[in-house]
Amino acid sequence: MTLKLGVPSKGRLMEKTFEWFAERGITLSRSGSDREYAGRVDGVEGVELVLLSAGEIPREMAAGRIHLGVTGTDLVREKLGQWEQRVEELAKLGFGHADLIIAVPQAWVDVDTMDDLDAASAAFRARHGFRLRIATKYHRLMRDFLREHGVADYQLVDSQGATEGTVKNETAEAVADITSTGDTLRANHLKILSDGLVLRSEATLFRTRNADLSEPERVAMQALSEKLGL
Numbered sequence: 232m233t234l235k236l237g238v239p240s241k242g243r244l245m246e247k248t249f250e251w252f253a254e255r256g257i258t259l260s261r262s263g264s265d266r267e268y269a270g271r272v273d274g275v276e277g278v279e280l281v282l283l284s285a286g287e288i289p290r291e292m293a294a295g296r297i298h299l300g301v302t303g304t305d306l307v308r309e310k311l312g313q314w315e316q317r318v319e320e321l322a323k324l325g326f327g328h329a330d331l332i333i334a335v336p337q338a339w340v341d342v343d344t345m346d347d348l349d350a351a352s353a354a355f356r357a358r359h360g361f362r363l364r365i366a367t368k369y370h371r372l373m374r375d376f377l378r379e380h381g382v383a384d385y386q387l388v389d390s391q392g393a394t395e396g397t398v399k400n401e402t403a404e405a406v407a408d409i410t411s412t413g414d415t416l417r418a419n420h421l422k423i424l425s426d427g428l429v430l431r432s433e434a435t436l437f438r439t440r441n442a443d444l445s446e447p448e449r450v451a452m453q454a455l456s457e458k459l460g461l
Contacts, residue, residue: 232445232447232448233277233278233279233447233448233451234277234278234279234298234299234444234448234451234452234455235278235279235281235296235297235298235299236259236272236278236279236280236281236297236298236299236300236301236455237281237282237283237287237288237291237292237297237299237300237301237302238259238270238280238281238282238283238300238301239282239283239284239285239288239301239302240268240282240283240284243327244285244301244326244327244434245282247324247326247327247434248301248324248434251324251325251326252459255458255459255460256274256458257272257273257274257275257455257458257459258271258272258273258274259271259272259280260273260280261282268281268282268283269281269282270282274458275451275454275455275458276451276454277447277448277450277451277454278451278455281297283297283300285302285303285306286302286306286310288300288301288302288306289302289306289307289310289311289314289318289437290310290311292317292318292437292438292439292441293310293311293317293318293439293441294441295439295441295442297439298438298439298442298444298448298452299321299436299437299438299439299455300318300436300437300439301324301434301435301436301437302434302435302437303327303329303432303433303434303435304430304431304432304433304435305329305331305369305372305409305430305432307435307437308371308372308430309368309369309370309371309372310371312371316440317439317440317441318437318438318439318440319437319438319439319440320435320436320437321435321436321437321438321456321461322435322436322459322461323433323434323435324433324434324435324436325433325434326433326434327432327433327434328411328431328432328433329409329410329411329432329433330409330410330411330428330429330430330431330432331369331372331407331408331409331428331429331430331432332407332408332409332410332423332424332427332428332429333345333348333365333373333376333405333406333407333423333424333427333429334395334405334406334407334408334416334421334422334423334424334427335348335351335404335405335421335422335424336398336404336405336420336421336422337420337421337422338420339351339422342424343424343425344424344425344426344427345380345381345382345424345426345427346380346381347424348380348382348405348424348427349380349381349382349383349384351363352382352383352384352385353384355384355404356384361386362384362385362386363384363385363386363404363405364385364386364387364388364402364403364404364405365385365386365387365388365403365404365405365406365407366387366388366389366390366394366397366398366402366403366405366406366407366408367387367388367389367390367394367406367407367408368389368390368391368394368408369407369408369429370387370389372429372430373387373407373429374387376429380426388402388403390403390406390408394406394407394408395408395415395416395418395419395421396419398419398420398421399419399420406421407429409432410423436459438452
């Protein structure tokens with residue numbers, strides 16, 4: 232049995248993850264073509280590289296099918312209920328920074344805080360007869376955050392892409408999405424609420440709590456941890 236390490240399968244997250252491990256003496260490489268989702272780990276014995284989408288990695292760790300995974304904090308907390316009981320955070324990797332925020336139209340000059348949003352959502356329902364719509368793909372995180380801030384008159388509208396455009400397209404009144412620079416929000420005439428930061432996210436190395444390690448896997452985990460300085 233080998234220790235399975237899940238890493239994002241493409242893009243900047245994959246490249247930066249490969250660099251992070253390389254700086255610590257471990258070389259990750261894709262096997263064969265870019266269409267293959269397996270790879271090599273050189274520099275430590277008994278570890279297998281599995282290439283997955285960043286969104287799949289939390290579930291694969293929770294199921295115990297991979298032992299370690301690199302993915303965003305936001306994805307772990309969104310996809311895994313009671314995430315701390317299912318995975319352990321080993322190291323923040325220092326890249327992939329993004330904030331999950333709530334934004335509303337810039338034209339809403341009287342709405343700057345979550346309290347303002349609560350008042351606006353109640354007024355919206357009274358006026359229009361349906362709840363204010365917030366477009367997002369982060370349903371678990373948003374329900375928790377809105378409940379903590381006492382916002383009740385809303386509905387979450389699922390959006391898996393181009394979330395910032397939903398207000399302009401009149402399929403939502405507000406958005407909750409990941410942003411790095413805020414440029415896309417501003418381009419779509421949206422503003423972040425002053426206390427609308429839900430979560431600061433970055434690429435993080437996690438370990439599953441849901442897999443019993445064989446003796447060879449324990450040895451490999453120890454060797455990997457020592458090499459990475461964990």
